[in-house]
Amino acid sequence: MVLPESKDLTHLFSEETNARKPSPLKTCIHLFNDPNIIFLGGGLPMSDYFPWDNLTVDSPLPPFTKGIGAPIDPATNDVLKADLKKNEKLDEGDIPFARALQYGFSAGQPELLKFLREHTTIIHDLQYQDWDVVATTGNTNSWESTLRVFCNKGDVILAEAYSFSSSLAAAQAQGVITFPVPIDEHGIIPSKLANILDNWTPGAPKPKLLYTIPTGQNPTGSSLSDDRKEEIYKIAQKHDFIIIEDEPYYFLQVGKYIKDLKERSNVETEVKPSHEEFLKSLAKTFLSLDTEGRVIRMDSFSKVLAPGSRLGWITGSKRLLKAYVALHEMTIQAPAGFTQALVSSTLNKWGQSGYIDWLICLRHEYLLKRNHAIDALFKYIPESPVFTINPPIAGMFFTVNIDASAHPEFASKFHSDPLKVEQHIYETVVKNGVLVVPGIWFIADGETSPAQPKDSKEVSNPNIIFFRGTYAAVSPEKLDAGLKRLADVLKQEFGFN
């Protein structure tokens, strides 16, 4: 079957993107490799002067039988040594330093991009022809670039009603309005989204983008179900906006929480899934549904390898990616050469199959962490309609919902304001030695001018507040102790002692 070409969505570009002239220096860069031309055009230092050679690093060896957290001990057979040279390639996926540390390849080094394209094909099976990937310095960079590529001051974007605060803040500082879309425990509610757009106030600028974190959403921990993605994609087509799929937690899909320990032990000790089973178990992505290049997917190595790698990539139609590369030539130039060389070398030595092994093992670690956290929450927090524990099926975050109106002093002390209860509980848990984050820090509350109908922002129960915690960063013992402190405060405050 011949796949279709992407649609031209460049009418959604920002004024800045449209004003960005191709640098005249780039018009002659193709002559750099012309053997008939002596190129005195660019200020490239000679690689002879780069003061590094013979870089070696140890990484664990697939299939990571001792687990991904095991120390990397070169005395064992479980270690793979990368050996990177300035002027030669010892291995197919290596990037010689003379190139990795030179200018050029704004979209990323070929060896790395090749791996990422293959990986993308395995995971998403794209439905149109002219897609590609561009390397970035991580999703913070990818999102900021996205805002610059598409949005003018005063433009509107849609976001989950609670979303990653730094992403919202980046938009707001640029004067972009972040309009909230109602969510429930399965993420964005398509009917509500359709309702917002079908009743969009005439004269208000229509949204250009939907910013969403479909898997293990930050902060709610929810995951958008596959059928909702299809509905949302259709709404995007109808109302001509682009879906920005921010997916740092995509591979942390740990599945449903099973409270019953016997039942669970079957799952936890079960043989490692085959690659096929693993791939089948993953959520459908917006990217895989996309037939017209209406989705920009942002992937990151931050949660999968290491945040300080400052490496991620964007997948989308070549038409749209062009604008990112032109912007990056004036911002990041390209991800750091050391990072590209080390990650490319490691991944290419692991191979696509070894990388899937890594992802399977990583997911298993987060499964144990998630279970440990939710077990502790159920153990310490009293069973009551006041508290709702939301076990996530993916990601790093859990939330606890609280009915603030159940606080004994809700009216008397807090003047029936749930946010005052939230702030009070936040301060009290910190005083008691645990930090969880109040939901209000993540609220998307932009409004257009003229404003949207009031019911667009309706919430079912305005007295429900929530706190976000993570099980990513600490040991099981600390996690347990922290959650007990949280529960003790909640019991104390809501009179459960």
Added chain:
Amino acid sequence: MVLPESKDLTHLFSEETNARKPSPLKTCIHLFNDPNIIFLGGGLPMSDYFPWDNLTVDSPLPPFTKGIGAPIDPATNDVLKADLKKNEKLDEGDIPFARALQYGFSAGQPELLKFLREHTTIIHDLQYQDWDVVATTGNTNSWESTLRVFCNKGDVILAEAYSFSSSLAAAQAQGVITFPVPIDEHGIIPSKLANILDNWTPGAPKPKLLYTIPTGQNPTGSSLSDDRKEEIYKIAQKHDFIIIEDEPYYFLQVGKYIKDLKERSNVETEVKPSHEEFLKSLAKTFLSLDTEGRVIRMDSFSKVLAPGSRLGWITGSKRLLKAYVALHEMTIQAPAGFTQALVSSTLNKWGQSGYIDWLICLRHEYLLKRNHAIDALFKYIPESPVFTINPPIAGMFFTVNIDASAHPEFASKFHSDPLKVEQHIYETVVKNGVLVVPGIWFIADGETSPAQPKDSKEVSNPNIIFFRGTYAAVSPEKLDAGLKRLADVLKQEFGFN
């Protein structure tokens, strides 16, 4: 002597900077290291899962007696091996991977910043108290951040009449007007700058920034003399703008070109200068003159170590740097951890003294390159008032000025338009196998509304065109052959055969 504090120049910030709210998540980050708090606040993966350890790399050993271009051969004694661990520091300047590859330290890792602060003190001897440095991903990033920190759409900045095209393009895409300042062979002409500002058209927005490349300017190759810097600084104080000192070529100060070979051989073979002599020989910087935090200096490792390191730093007042860090938390987060770890380790092992050795040797390489290029130009290009060879005293670039009106077909074929001659010569040199870049690619030609007086942009002879070449990137043989091809075209075109 007690140094003064910087002046508050935050009134020059952009709307975006003023709108940027501190992320609420940052308000609790100090609790991360509080031993009494169990921090379930941030989605930080455990460093156990970072798949790298035992990174080693060879670098040359100070004082680099074999020259900085010698192969790095671990079999010799001239090699220094860095050995970086995930969880320990073998050396003072090392950054353990568990930290380098984690989130945090948006302004840069402490070990790297310490080295950069010490280096800055050695080179610039700052005249006010509250300065600091912030690590960036190179000067492309530093400049783009500078534009975002200070400029709104419609704002005006000043730039050398010919300046680095990518820097100009970054400003222009943001809707910032790049107003040209007349230059001669010593850079910006202070009297002309004063004249522009003293006669600034009422109603036009006044310039917020002066963007300048003082040393080995790109594209002209000129260097701004020390006394001019003092004059320009006073103008900046009078007219309340900030000086952005973009200095990637600062350490390539090769000194005056000496045509006479005998006289020169004394200089070239002269004993290596002492560190004191070297430091004394360097141009005074805007940063060293600055008594009130009115200078933002952008330094880069791109020309000194390697472009692909994607590492540089900004020096300025803490008041202004705060806005950069807040922006970077939403863009780059921080330079890549591998880069910071490797550069910090290398530089700290070399020490401040070893790094000065490196810079001395690097400068020597560029001295030879500069001399070779200028020798060839004088050899091949006929002595005539039509052609002016401009030997640079710093940097990577030389220019050849041409009086376009001397072209035999200036009136008949080119309608007395010097730019038509320029384009024709460009096309002809490329056809003849050498690429040099036409001056027009670098022109800063922004205009305010209402416009500035006509004489602001007056040039002494509008028929003078120029081409930029570089001696950085190619071997002496290729350079020689390329310059001969260029000269042959010029001779042919201007009837010198």
